[in-house]
Amino acid sequence: MELNTTSQVVSFARDLEELGARFYESLTRRHSGDAEVWRHLASENRKNVTQVERAYYGVISDALEGCFSFAIDPDKYAIEAEPAGGASYHETVKRAVEMEEKIVRFYLEAAEQSKSLMADVPHAFTLVAKKRNSRIPKLMALLGKEG
Amino acid sequence: MALLEEPIKEVMQLKNFIAGEWVESKGELQDVVNPATCQPLARVPMSTRDEVNAAVQAAREAFPDWRRTTPLARVRCLFRLKELLEEHFEELSRVQTQEHGKTIDESRGETRRGAEMVEVATGIPSLMMGYNLEDIASGIDEYVIYQPLGVFCHIAPFNFPFMVPLWFSPFAVATGNTFVVKPSPRDPISQVKLAELIDESGFPPGVYNLVQGGAEAALALLEHPDVKGATFVGTTGIGKDVYRKCGETGKRAIVQASAKNFLLVMPDASVQGTMPALMTSFFGNTGQRCLSGANLVIVGDDDAFYRKFLDAFVNTASRIRVGYGLDESIQMGPMQSLDGKKRVLGYIEKGIAEGARLVLDGRKPAVIGGYPDDHFLNPTVFVDVMPDMAIATEEIFGPVACVLRVKNLDEAIEMVNSSNFGNASSIFTSSGKAAREFQYRVETGNVGINLGIVAPMAFFPFSGMKDSFFGTLHGQGRDAVRFFTESKVVVQRWL
Numbered sequence: 164m165e166l167n168t169t170s171q172v173v174s175f176a177r178d179l180e181e182l183g184a185r186f187y188e189s190l191t192r193r194h195s196g197d198a199e200v201w202r203h204l205a206s207e208n209r210k211n212v213t214q215v216e217r218a219y220y221g222v223i224s225d226a227l228e229g230c231f232s233f234a235i236d237p238d239k240y241a242i243e244a245e246p247a248g249g250a251s252y253h254e255t256v257k258r259a260v261e262m263e264e265k266i267v268r269f270y271l272e273a274a275e276q277s278k279s280l281m282a283d284v285p286h287a288f289t290l291v292a293k294k295r296n297s298r299i300p301k302l303m304a305l306l307g308k309e310g
Numbered sequence: 311m312a313l314l315e316e317p318i319k320e321v322m323q324l325k326n327f328i329a330g331e332w333v334e335s336k337g338e339l340q341d342v343v344n345p346a347t348c349q350p351l352a353r354v355p356m357s358t359r360d361e362v363n364a365a366v367q368a369a370r371e372a373f374p375d376w377r378r379t380t381p382l383a384r385v386r387c388l389f390r391l392k393e394l395l396e397e398h399f400e401e402l403s404r405v406q407t408q409e410h411g412k413t414i415d416e417s418r419g420e421t422r423r424g425a426e427m428v429e430v431a432t433g434i435p436s437l438m439m440g441y442n443l444e445d446i447a448s449g450i451d452e453y454v455i456y457q458p459l460g461v462f463c464h465i466a467p468f469n470f471p472f473m474v475p476l477w478f479s480p481f482a483v484a485t486g487n488t489f490v491v492k493p494s495p496r497d498p499i500s501q502v503k504l505a506e507l508i509d510e511s512g513f514p515p516g517v518y519n520l521v522q523g524g525a526e527a528a529l530a531l532l533e534h535p536d537v538k539g540a541t542f543v544g545t546t547g548i549g550k551d552v553y554r555k556c557g558e559t560g561k562r563a564i565v566q567a568s569a570k571n572f573l574l575v576m577p578d579a580s581v582q583g584t585m586p587a588l589m590t591s592f593f594g595n596t597g598q599r600c601l602s603g604a605n606l607v608i609v610g611d612d613d614a615f616y617r618k619f620l621d622a623f624v625n626t627a628s629r630i631r632v633g634y635g636l637d638e639s640i641q642m643g644p645m646q647s648l649d650g651k652k653r654v655l656g657y658i659e660k661g662i663a664e665g666a667r668l669v670l671d672g673r674k675p676a677v678i679g680g681y682p683d684d685h686f687l688n689p690t691v692f693v694d695v696m697p698d699m700a701i702a703t704e705e706i707f708g709p710v711a712c713v714l715r716v717k718n719l720d721e722a723i724e725m726v727n728s729s730n731f732g733n734a735s736s737i738f739t740s741s742g743k744a745a746r747e748f749q750y751r752v753e754t755g756n757v758g759i760n761l762g763i764v765a766p767m768a769f770f771p772f773s774g775m776k777d778s779f780f781g782t783l784h785g786q787g788r789d790a791v792r793f794f795t796e797s798k799v800v801v802q803r804w805l
Contacts, residue, residue: 164639166639167631167639167641168413168414168415168638168639168640168641169415170413170414170415170418170638171638171639174638220399220418220422221422222422223415223418223419223422224419224422224423224765227419227590227763228586228587228589228590228762229415229416229418229419229590230413230415230416230589230590230594230640230641230642231585231586231589231590231594231641232586279586279587
């Protein structure tokens, strides 16, 4: 079902971040050599939730188009919280990169579609997309390494 | 989609809040019902005249000490209230969805705007400053002091049960007055929650009071000689009575009343770009707001543009998801009351009888989630509407859009200005010249340019003209500060 309301989009962002955090938390056990990296990513996910929610709750107005701004297909951004069983370190990191790219695309689409809302909302989505984008080269750098 | 958790789980017995105490009323009880589920939420008393008098007396007794409390100390209570509003933000919002039926996004928007009033009123130490001029004559200075007057009251509407009383009360108490609010008996619960937080914020007993009730309680407030001013939001018919009554009893008044708002679409407007704003305007809050779009006026003789715009409008409206607002996917909730729905159905019948063409019929609602359809309507659109039809001139207060067509901007502005009402109007255009002309000539208090809902922020007045407003000063912002204070002028010479 398409996401149309701001409340839906913010809840979806929260779920994505939580699933992403659980994915990284599971890596702290599977690939404990980089446990600090995974923990940091998981904790950053939760900060992203705070950032988006703070923007939404801080400026939501009944006067703007909160119920009618979005037309986002959530299936395009579906992710899983658990890495595939028996996946190698290389495969797992590759999956993390794919997940990050997908989430960046979600935030950029949400930012684009929320331009008619108070500026803080698209701004928060853009900032989170930017932060997540900066993770990708760091994860890519891990690809050459054995866990 | 799963429902957000309902904060009201058991039927509440509502009380009055007088002199810092929650007191039971002896008045008859009425049911408060969740319009989406038809489940009872509370029993609200119709307070007696004696109970209203007790609330006014408590406010009058609290006034001398409160006005002597320094502005800084007064706003510290508001700062605490603001913190509590943030802590309880989600609960307050969900209560509004339960009692009124609006979507959760709309309720959160309402809570935020209410909280913003409190934020702005915390600026009273600056906002309430007077002014002065020395040497108006040799050795003589003159200055103005803004002083509070005493007890003010607010008679609240059902359509924004939480926010509208906050257009007034924070400014009233911050300026040193005391206050009595009477919520709408249809959805009084969020005001009870607000009063609980006000109590917790440290306001002295009697500064803020709440009496439940209906017309009798309202009349008792308006007739009370100790009430110095009244604020009211509701229909023009009752608003005129309120204004008259205030005149007879020497009260200040802010009376915000009915509306019939026109939204003009110029041929250079973006078709898809305007749709979210139009949907929000016509169907947001289920059309139950004084800033809702009512008449959609498509300007110009370009038939292709007219058809394209109309198709997009009707198609988008037909896809609106209608249901219980605690489902986050819902875009439009039920009508708050059965009477309100009946009135809207009556207007739809009238529109058909008048010869308008019904291109989207919301009378047999499709309700997501399988809720009883008692209170629900779907979006409704009439085309070929003539300016003199009742559906084009009278307030329907529901999710009904009337589409009219005019040749040019002049004709459109004349149409807007011929209305008895003057609450709000909007123009959608990419032409600055057209927008400026519209803003300059249109006779409405609130004007939107490429916006569907012209809701002024807390630091601007909520304006209105003609049969949409009675009074001089408006609610919110500096107007509210002036309304709740008297200008005392001092001319001083020391010999």
